[in-house]
Amino acid sequence: MFVISHAAHGYLASAALHNRIGNNDYKLFLWLCIFFSVFPDIDGVFSTTVAGHHSILHTPIFWIVLCGLIYVISRIFNPAKSHLITLGIFLGATLHIITDWITARTVGIQWLYPFSGQNFYVYSIYPEQGQIPVFEMITDPYWSFYMENKVLFGFEIGLNFLALIFLIKNSNLLKMKGSL
Numbered sequence: 001m002f003v004i005s006h007a008a009h010g011y012l013a014s015a016a017l018h019n020r021i022g023n024n025d026y027k028l029f030l031w032l033c034i035f036f037s038v039f040p041d042i043d044g045v046f047s048t049t050v051a052g053h054h055s056i057l058h059t060p061i062f063w064i065v066l067c068g069l070i071y072v073i074s075r076i077f078n079p080a081k082s083h084l085i086t087l088g089i090f091l092g093a094t095l096h097i098i099t100d101w102i103t104a105r106t107v108g109i110q111w112l113y114p115f116s117g118q119n120f121y122v123y124s125i126y127p128e129q130g131q132i133p134v135f136e137m138i139t140d141p142y143w144s145f146y147m148e149n150k151v152l153f154g155f156e157i158g159l160n161f162l163a164l165i166f167l168i169k170n171s172n173l174l175k176m177k178g179s180l
């Protein structure tokens, strides 16, 4: 899945929880959720190929352990927001891994790493198509290959449209509140 789509699901997830989080803490939760929805793909910067870019940042057990540590540390330094901080980070990173698993084209998700290196994916993957630098993902032949799976491509486009609609709707609501 592309970085922009990860930002979109981060936004949608936080917008869906807006009422439960409350206005005071929403901004912090929103930015944590969006940032950590995107963050695992930082490993693409250090990888020579698209198919090789899934590092430990794309493994759920790493995030479970890390979020456990973050929770303990935030309980000490900021107990009032420890739940919120941990949830924002965990939700963003977990959504990233789940959506990468669903939309995997060239590399899957190692759900059980470090206990097993087995790659999991929903549709068949084609690692040979991912032997290109990450920045060539938006050019052919990778782009055409990426669009071949219409269900997954449609899902990703739909996600971005949905985020855009909610973004416009919510910014209009904010403007209306501001004019009251």
Ligand SMILES: [Zn+2]
Binding pocket: 001, 040, 041, 058, 096, 100
């Ligand atoms: Zn990813």
